[in-house]
Amino acid sequence: MFRRLIERMRGLRQAAPYLLRPANVNADRAKISIAQLDHHYANKVVALKDVNLNVRSGEFVCLLGPSGCGKSTLLYALAGHVAPTGGSVAIDGKPIHGPGPDRLLMFQEAALFPWLTVRGNITFALGARGVPRNERRERADTFIQRVRLEGFADTLPHQLSGGMKMRASLARALAVDPTVLLMDEPFGALDAQTRVHMQEMLQAIWLRSGKTVVFVTHDVQEALMLGTRVVLMAPRPGRVVEDLEIHLPMPRSLEDPSLDAMARDIRHRLRASEGAALEAPPVEPQQRRTRTPSSVPRPSIVTGR
Numbered sequence: 206m207f208r209r210l211i212e213r214m215r216g217l218r219q220a221a222p223y224l225l226r227p228a229n230v231n232a233d234r235a236k237i238s239i240a241q242l243d244h245h246y247a248n249k250v251v252a253l254k255d256v257n258l259n260v261r262s263g264e265f266v267c268l269l270g271p272s273g274c275g276k277s278t279l280l281y282a283l284a285g286h287v288a289p290t291g292g293s294v295a296i297d298g299k300p301i302h303g304p305g306p307d308r309l310l311m312f313q314e315a316a317l318f319p320w321l322t323v324r325g326n327i328t329f330a331l332g333a334r335g336v337p338r339n340e341r342r343e344r345a346d347t348f349i350q351r352v353r354l355e356g357f358a359d360t361l362p363h364q365l366s367g368g369m370k371m372r373a374s375l376a377r378a379l380a381v382d383p384t385v386l387l388m389d390e391p392f393g394a395l396d397a398q399t400r401v402h403m404q405e406m407l408q409a410i411w412l413r414s415g416k417t418v419v420f421v422t423h424d425v426q427e428a429l430m431l432g433t434r435v436v437l438m439a440p441r442p443g444r445v446v447e448d449l450e451i452h453l454p455m456p457r458s459l460e461d462p463s464l465d466a467m468a469r470d471i472r473h474r475l476r477a478s479e480g481a482a483l484e485a486p487p488v489e490p491q492q493r494r495t496r497t498p499s500s501v502p503r504p505s506i507v508t509g510r
């Protein structure tokens with residue numbers, strides 16, 4: 206047991222300095238720049254306090270932290286569905302004042318139109334984005350192939366498994382080609398095995414597309430599997446406590462022992478920040494737990510139109 210403890214400590218020491226390093230992105234070179242962002246809900250809950258975050262083009266940034274630390278609020282502020290009470294959010298230097306076609310938000314539910322086939326769901330979204338009719342089918346089929354749903358293009362959503370529905374939703378999101386993909390625990394409702402398949406698929410697609418992704422998760426392993434960066438958040442008030450670059454080559458595997466060592470390190474950091482939060486004086490008089498700010502629509506994909 207003592208030996209195991211020493212090995213664990215050694216793992217921690219190895220993981221921290223080499224594989225997780227503080228991120229340092231200059232606002233001038235950022236695709237997304239968030240400065241001094243505050244958000245107080247009407248019931249005075251401080252969902253975000255002084256959040257500063259710069260994301261380079263093509264990065265895959267995971268927002269990780271316990272329930273209530275403001276991950277979703279931050280994502281919705283990026284999507285333009287929450288108007289922050291203070292600070293600024295900009296994409297390519299332009300301040301965000303609402304939803305836009307450059308960003309696309311995906312939720313846990315696939316939210317496909319049940320009366321449309323997989324291809325129909327995608328061509329519909331392409332039509333809504335103004336893609337000419339004669340290009341829609343080919344583009345839809347390209348992305349159906351990319352998420353490995355060939356053979357299911359003419360299938361209705363109720364005939365698909367949960368993982369397949371999520372793949373169709375992902376194909377639709379990628380087909381409309383936003384420059385920034387915002388994902389709120391998209392695989393949270395899937396079983397463990399499907400979830401790993403979806404992570405591998407998303408990573409392969411992301412490596413190929415080079416899209417800027419901001420991905421909310423509770424799951425440390427998921428953040429380390431997917432992210433180029435992991436932003437650790439803490440509650441009461443919701444804030445960023447650490448912003449770390451993950452220096453582990455891709456594609457990654459959950460079996461990689463360095464990933465385990467890093468996960469232990471991250472859990473340790475999260476516990477330390479939660480401990481600090483518990484010691485801090487309360488700032489949320491009537492905290493109300495909800496998954497989603499009430500102003501945010503609930504379909505799986507918000508196209509920004």
Ligand SMILES: Nc1ncnc2c1ncn2[C@@H]1O[C@H](COP(=O)(O)OP(=O)(O)OP(=O)(O)O)[C@@H](O)[C@H]1O
Nearest residue numbers: 246252272273274275276277278493494495498499
């Ligand atoms: N519409 C709302 N009105 C009032 N308070 C809200 C609203 N939406 C969220 N909150 C509160 O804001 C804080 C942050 O919520 P948020 O959903 O952003 O956190 P989260 O980290 O995404 O949590 P989870 O992981 O559980 O989804 C929480 O205390 C929550 O109760």
